[in-house]
Amino acid sequence: MTKLLLGAEAIAQGALDAGISGVYAYPGTPSTEITEFIQRAQRDPGKTVRSAWSTNEKTALEAALGMSYAGKRSLVCMKHVGLNVAADPFMNASITGVHGGLTIVVADDPSMHSSQNEQDSRVYGKFAMIPVLEPANQQEAYEMTRYAFELSEKSRLPVMLRVPTRLSHSRSTVQRGEPRGQNPLNPSTEKGQWILLPANARGNYQRLLDKQEELVALSESSPFNWVKRWSNEETNNITGVIAFGIAYNYAMEVIRAYHLPVEVLKISTYPLPKNLVNRFIEKHNTLLIAEEGYPVCEELLKGYRGDNALRGRLDGTLPRTGELSPGLLAKALGVETSEPNAVPAIVKGRPPMLCQGCGHRDLFHALNEVMAAYPNYRVFGDIGCYTLGALPPFNAIHTCVDMGAAITMAKGAADAGMRPAVCVIGDSTFTHSGITGLLDAVNDRSPLTVIISDNETTAMTGGQDSAGTGRFHDICRGIGVAEKHIRTLVPLKRNHEENVKVLREELEYEGVSVIIAQRECVQTAKRKRKKA
Amino acid sequence: MNKNIIIAGVGGQGILTIAAIIDLAAMKLGLHVKQAEVHGMSQRGGAVESHLRLSSEEIFSDLIPLGKADLILSIEPMEALRYLPFLAPDGVIVAATEPIENIGNYPDREKVLETIRQSAQHLLVEAEPLAREAGSARAGNVVMLGAASPYLGISAGQMEGAIARFFGRKGDEVVEMNINAFRLGRAQAIKKDETNQ
Numbered sequence: 001m002t003k004l005l006l007g008a009e010a011i012a013q014g015a016l017d018a019g020i021s022g023v024y025a026y027p028g029t030p031s032t033e034i035t036e037f038i039q040r041a042q043r044d045p046g047k048t049v050r051s052a053w054s055t056n057e058k059t060a061l062e063a064a065l066g067m068s069y070a071g072k073r074s075l076v077c078m079k080h081v082g083l084n085v086a087a088d089p090f091m092n093a094s095i096t097g098v099h100g101g102l103t104i105v106v107a108d109d110p111s112m113h114s115s116q117n118e119q120d121s122r123v124y125g126k127f128a129m130i131p132v133l134e135p136a137n138q139q140e141a142y143e144m145t146r147y148a149f150e151l152s153e154k155s156r157l158p159v160m161l162r163v164p165t166r167l168s169h170s171r172s173t174v175q176r177g178e179p180r181g182q183n184p185l186n187p188s189t190e191k192g193q194w195i196l197l198p199a200n201a202r203g204n205y206q207r208l209l210d211k212q213e214e215l216v217a218l219s220e221s222s223p224f225n226w227v228k229r230w231s232n233e234e235t236n237n238i239t240g241v242i243a244f245g246i247a248y249n250y251a252m253e254v255i256r257a258y259h260l261p262v263e264v265l266k267i268s269t270y271p272l273p274k275n276l277v278n279r280f281i282e283k284h285n286t287l288l289i290a291e292e293g294y295p296v297c298e299e300l301l302k303g304y305r306g307d308n309a310l311r312g313r314l315d316g317t318l319p320r321t322g323e324l325s326p327g328l329l330a331k332a333l334g335v336e337t338s339e340p341n342a343v344p345a346i347v348k349g350r351p352p353m354l355c356q357g358c359g360h361r362d363l364f365h366a367l368n369e370v371m372a373a374y375p376n377y378r379v380f381g382d383i384g385c386y387t388l389g390a391l392p393p394f395n396a397i398h399t400c401v402d403m404g405a406a407i408t409m410a411k412g413a414a415d416a417g418m419r420p421a422v423c424v425i426g427d428s429t430f431t432h433s434g435i436t437g438l439l440d441a442v443n444d445r446s447p448l449t450v451i452i453s454d455n456e457t458t459a460m461t462g463g464q465d466s467a468g469t470g471r472f473h474d475i476c477r478g479i480g481v482a483e484k485h486i487r488t489l490v491p492l493k494r495n496h497e498e499n500v501k502v503l504r505e506e507l508e509y510e511g512v513s514v515i516i517a518q519r520e521c522v523q524t525a526k527r528k529r530k531k532a
Numbered sequence: 533m534n535k536n537i538i539i540a541g542v543g544g545q546g547i548l549t550i551a552a553i554i555d556l557a558a559m560k561l562g563l564h565v566k567q568a569e570v571h572g573m574s575q576r577g578g579a580v581e582s583h584l585r586l587s588s589e590e591i592f593s594d595l596i597p598l599g600k601a602d603l604i605l606s607i608e609p610m611e612a613l614r615y616l617p618f619l620a621p622d623g624v625i626v627a628a629t630e631p632i633e634n635i636g637n638y639p640d641r642e643k644v645l646e647t648i649r650q651s652a653q654h655l656l657v658e659a660e661p662l663a664r665e666a667g668s669a670r671a672g673n674v675v676m677l678g679a680a681s682p683y684l685g686i687s688a689g690q691m692e693g694a695i696a697r698f699f700g701r702k703g704d705e706v707v708e709m710n711i712n713a714f715r716l717g718r719a720q721a722i723k724k725d726e727t728n729q
Contacts, residue, residue, distance in 0.1 A: 002559075004555055004559060004565060004567075006569075029571060030571065032571075033571070113570075114571075166568060166594050166595065167594065169568065169569050169570070169571050170566060170567060170568040170569065170583075170594035171555070171565070171566065171567040171568075171569070172564075172565060172566045172567070172591070172594075173559065173564070173565060246594075248592075249592040249593045249594065250592070250593050250595075252592040252593075253592040253593035253597065254597075256592070257597070325593075325595055325597070325598075326593045326595060326597035326598075327597055327598045330597070337598075337599065338599065340598040340599045340617040340618070341599070341616040341617050341619060341651070342616070342617065343613065343614060343616055343617060344613050344616065344647050344651070346610070346613065346639045346643055346644060346647050347610055347613045347614050347639075348610070348635060348637050348638065348639060349579075349635075350542065350577075350578055350579040350610075350611075350634070350635055351578055352543070352576035352577055352578035353576060353577045353578070353634065354576070355576065355577065385576065388576070462571075
């Protein structure tokens with residue numbers, strides 16, 4: 001059965017065919033489509049894979065670990081920065097190990113197409129000392145996801161599958177294999193494994209260290225790593241390329257197009273297959289290391305004293321930042337290509353913008369009018385569509401750091417004496433990581449105004465369910481915000497004067513106040529109308 | 533057979549629909565397909581593009597190398613020029629002439645069209661009137677697919693079959709409207725070709 005699938009969808013199909021009982025995830029570009037594919041597949045009758053969105057990546061990973069404890073296979077998906085949120089269970093799940101297979105998909109975003117950094121998740125994989133798999137194409141994304149579950153059950157460790165944006169969001173044909181059934185309910189009977197008291201944890205950690213040799217051996221014999229030459233000419237001293245994951249595609253594209261006498265070692269599994277890599281390095285006098293992301297392996301192979309035969313991102317043969325491309329590989333391999341056409345000067349930038357009719361727009365208009373009364377004012381912002389409020393014509397927010405940071409940074413600024421301390425956070429970001437910060441502010445009586453711009457969805461990633469819809473007033477009251485300082489407004493032009501008044505009143509209040517600016521996302525509303 | 537196609541436009545113009553139709557036709561012919569898309573932030577009214585690669589042999593890179601695109605198919609004139617570095621020396625630009633002026637500094641439309649004319653072999657099509665003629669102002673993307681169809685390396689019949697399969701779920705009327713849109717676009721390309729001869 002052949003289907004045209006996004007890399008993300010190939011992973012989802014692989015997980016379904018591997019017999020998962022659940023997927024746990026919080027939306028995040030470029031990982032969202034994995035969970036969405038599984039959710040669509042569950043609409044058919046008789047499907048039993050649980051797939052609703054989690055509140056954040058930490059709750060997702062912990063729930064997946066619980067499903068693994070119960071003996072079943074579970075999948076967790078997140079974008080790279082989501083793994084920062086889930087870092088605590090991530091690091092400790094490598095110490096407990098797993099029972100049912102557990103695969104953690106992390107979608108990295110080199111070049112930061114939709115992200116605030118381009119951190120390389122392979123560093124986390126090495127940090128936790130778990131196997132990391134890095135497919136090069138959609139077919140491998142499918143096969144390696146299935147393999148990840150086998151490897152997880154075999155090694156009794158969580159396995160990370162790492163994909164970059166370019167694979168997650170690119171389609172190609174995928175050949176499916178025979179689906180496997182789900183594991184039966186079979187809770188772990190191990191005791192010490194799951195109770196990470198120091199005495200147990202020390203033993204578990206030693207066992208994790210002892211497994212490393214076996215993991216390297218699995219890499220040595222992995223069918224996902226291989227050596228390839230395009231031309232059959234026997235030439236001595238030809239250049240070698242060690243290409244990791246998707247970098248293999250760019251290397252092969254160039255080698256084929258220009259008939260380069262270059263030999264490629266493709267690596268898709270970590271820890272590195274040490275002998276395979278050493279043998280390859282010894283065979284070549286000149287080597288290019290091509291990695292999509294940080295120069296993680298380049299640094300390792302080059303060593304502290306620096307092996308000058310190894311070229312790559314560290315010596316400028318490839319750029320230190322951003323995603324790779326065929327053009328960059330061609331240049332690194334010494335291909336002389338003609339200068340491409342320039343982009344004509346007449347072409348202007350077309351950045352993304354808030355939709356026409358979006359409630360965030362009306363909120364920012366009202367907020368800007370109110371804030372204008374304060375000299376040198378600042379508004380703390382957060383992550384979502386409303387981050388676009390930082391751009392003209394709004395210029396309404398002054399920070400965007402990480403999920404939930406609007407509230408806690410505004411609190412810290414209030415503690416330092418900034419008045420008024422104001423922040424804007426979306427509904428889904430608030431439940432993801434904002435509630436605990438608000439509790440801190442309440443407990444500390446920090447004078448702070450939190451504006452929850454509630455469009456009843458996780459809009460930026462395409463309109464997924466938001467964890468707290470309809471309950472923000474109750475949540476804020478429950479954690480101790482005074483009832484009369486929880487105000488709700490509807491950001492519409494016709495309510496402008498009234499909204500300005502509400503904002504002004506709460507900004508002047510010397511305590512914690514919450515303003516819930518509530519209006520459905522115009523994109524969600526449009527989709528609902530289409531369906532009806 | 534080897535075709536590299538950049539499909540360009542502004543978020544919401546339906547470039548992924550065009551790509552999906554070409555994919556269907558290519559797969560039916562047993563070709564290899566790779567199609568890189570833009571998801572996420574840029575879809576909010578920003579510039580979007582898709583790299584579509586068709587080949588009778590294995591395709592490695594998901595991205596088209598610079599200077600290797602046979603065709604830039606753009607639903608918006610300025611967006612066609614944004615991807616000029618990808619166009620091969622003998623490549624073709626097929627672009628709609630209607631600008632989406634959602635930015636404050638959008639350049640003069642005539643100058644944009646003139647730049648296209650000077651940059652490469654081109655076919656400029658007023659897509660909207662043809663879309664209306666076909667039955668829906670929103671079918672501009674399929675009009676443009678028709679206009680680009682002589683450059684795809686896939687026959688018109690194969691393309692119409694793919695359109696029928698793609699829109700089949702939505703009923704005969706929608707299929708027929710889109711086939712009309714495709715034919716009206718294609719007629720523009722053929723007319724231009726005859727003028728040149």
